[in-house]
Amino acid sequence: MAIRIRDVFGAALATLALALPAFAGAAFPDKPITIIVPYAPGGGADLLARLVGQKLSERLKQPVIVENHGGASNTIGMGLVSRADPDGYTLGLATPVFVMAPLGMKKKPYDPIGDFTPVAMIGFTPLVLVVHPSVKAHTVKEFIALAKANPGKLNFASLGQVTTQGLAASLFNQMAGIEAVQVPYKGSAPGVRDLLAGNVQYMFNALPSMLGHVKAGKLRGLGVSGAKRAPELPDVPTIEETLPGYRVTTWYSFVAPKGTPAPVVELLNREVNEIVKEPDVADKLQKRGVTSDPMTIGELEAHYKTEAARWAKVARDAKIQPE
Numbered sequence: 001m002a003i004r005i006r007d008v009f010g011a012a013l014a015t016l017a018l019a020l021p022a023f024a025g026a027a028f029p030d031k032p033i034t035i036i037v038p039y040a041p042g043g044g045a046d047l048l049a050r051l052v053g054q055k056l057s058e059r060l061k062q063p064v065i066v067e068n069h070g071g072a073s074n075t076i077g078m079g080l081v082s083r084a085d086p087d088g089y090t091l092g093l094a095t096p097v098f099v100m101a102p103l104g105m106k107k108k109p110y111d112p113i114g115d116f117t118p119v120a121m122i123g124f125t126p127l128v129l130v131v132h133p134s135v136k137a138h139t140v141k142e143f144i145a146l147a148k149a150n151p152g153k154l155n156f157a158s159l160g161q162v163t164t165q166g167l168a169a170s171l172f173n174q175m176a177g178i179e180a181v182q183v184p185y186k187g188s189a190p191g192v193r194d195l196l197a198g199n200v201q202y203m204f205n206a207l208p209s210m211l212g213h214v215k216a217g218k219l220r221g222l223g224v225s226g227a228k229r230a231p232e233l234p235d236v237p238t239i240e241e242t243l244p245g246y247r248v249t250t251w252y253s254f255v256a257p258k259g260t261p262a263p264v265v266e267l268l269n270r271e272v273n274e275i276v277k278e279p280d281v282a283d284k285l286q287k288r289g290v291t292s293d294p295m296t297i298g299e300l301e302a303h304y305k306t307e308a309a310r311w312a313k314v315a316r317d318a319k320i321q322p323e
Helices: 002-019 044-060 075-083 097-104 140-149 164-176 188-196 207-215 262-277 279-287 297-317
Strands: 033-037 064-068 090-094 116-131 155-158 181-184 202-206 220-224 249-257
Touching (some): 044 064, 075 097, 116 140, 116 262, 116 297, 164 181, 164 202, 164 297
Antiparallel strands (some): 090 249
8 A cells, every 4th residue: 555655646746747837947047038129129118128138138147139029009019928938038028008008909909917927117207298499388387378279279299099108198188178189100209200390399208218309409398297307307397396196107117928937027026126226227227317116026016007097097088999
């Protein structure tokens, strides 16, 4: 009987060993990690992914490859992430558009809460409300008065209705009680070009993308959307100083496919948190207008849920219909 028990016990152990995840047999990582960036190369999100990816490669002693898969309001790239093997070797760079884009689609490309595992936060940056120099407004208060006096005559650039730029403008317009015409572009760069040319009058965009134009006097910054003034533009007040309750930030974070093993996610969370706290990395982020903000996995998960609910309400209030 004792032999039979040992046989049964040994067989059970063998079966359990076969059932264990592949990563249990070797230290993670033992091969290159891929970060999918759902934007074109060269933009702010891409640069941040490469900055953190390089540091992650140094710490984990494995190559970290950044792949750009832009288009369809981030859903091409983030869709690839959601369908990747949940082994920790594929990460996605998630920004607010990650939770916004599905709001405008009848056929949801993914569920931002249900199909992904939160990994780590890089940091936050405010948006800035900028106008073409021909616009006769030098403050948020003057701009609101101008827009109210000319309903439907001002145009604003966005990357689409359910993008950070589009929904930030929709929220501003709702709260300020103004009517304006949205002009969607396929990317930030063409929208900014048209704004610089005066073909549209205003735009909300991430601070790093607009900083150079504002400092050069090519665009006029009226207000930043964060809780406090941006150190890079100390003379530009917050929008909230004029429009109480208006606060919008864009953020940069990492996600993995749902089902990625918890030990792997916890390791990646610790490593990225340490990276964004490094003085040289924090300094590079700050120079791009981004404030590093390491989070636990639980804090990041709560952040995604809060953002998803908030922007869903803004989209409903703006009567945006899924297409």
